[in-house]
Amino acid sequence: MTEAERRIIAAQGYVELGLFDEARVELSPLPAEMHSRVDVIEITLLCLMGGHRWAEALTLATRLCSQEPMEPGGFIHAAFCLHELGRTAEAVDVLSRGPATLRAKPVYYYNMGCYNACLGHLDKSLSYLKRAFEMDGELRQHARRDRDLDCLRAQLESHHA
Numbered sequence: 481m482t483e484a485e486r487r488i489i490a491a492q493g494y495v496e497l498g499l500f501d502e503a504r505v506e507l508s509p510l511p512a513e514m515h516s517r518v519d520v521i522e523i524t525l526l527c528l529m530g531g532h533r534w535a536e537a538l539t540l541a542t543r544l545c546s547q548e549p550m551e552p553g554g555f556i557h558a559a560f561c562l563h564e565l566g567r568t569a570e571a572v573d574v575l576s577r578g579p580a581t582l583r584a585k586p587v588y589y590y591n592m593g594c595y596n597a598c599l600g601h602l603d604k605s606l607s608y609l610k611r612a613f614e615m616d617g618e619l620r621q622h623a624r625r626d627r628d629l630d631c632l633r634a635q636l637e638s639h640h641a
Contacts, residue, residue: 491507535561542558545558545574560591563591590622
């Protein structure tokens with residue numbers, strides 16, 4: 481294993497532990513050309529998101545979307561950043577125009593549910609959330625604490641969406 485590979489693996493581990501500063505320290509000595517690798521971009525993107533640096537993260541997420549247009553990750557991250565920047569309608573648009581591979585991800589339906597709730601499209605939101613919960617029951621727990629879904633709290637509790 482090369483030193484660069486070791487650094488990338490270490491950075492991934494730090495990201496999984498939520499240690500974003502440590503992850504960035506591991507990546508910083510990498511040669512410039514390695515910073516354009518998809519895995520390094522994604523780690524850096526997750527670090528920026530972890531630090532709530534949404535505008536910078538959006539730039540990298542958009543780059544991931546263009547470098548890997550058939551991969552769902554960039555689109556999910558880009559939409560999340562847009563939502564955090566208060567551009568929720570654009571977030572819905574990004575996910576709607578993303579690759580078909582997104583539709584296999586429970587997080588797609590969950591995030592669409594959250595974004596639609598924030599936009600006041602409550603029926604649409606509940607429909608997306610129902611699909612997300614069918615695909616991944618653990619998301620129901622997350623929904624109970626998600627501030628984006630406060631407007632649907634009663635429906636989520638009583639109907640078990």
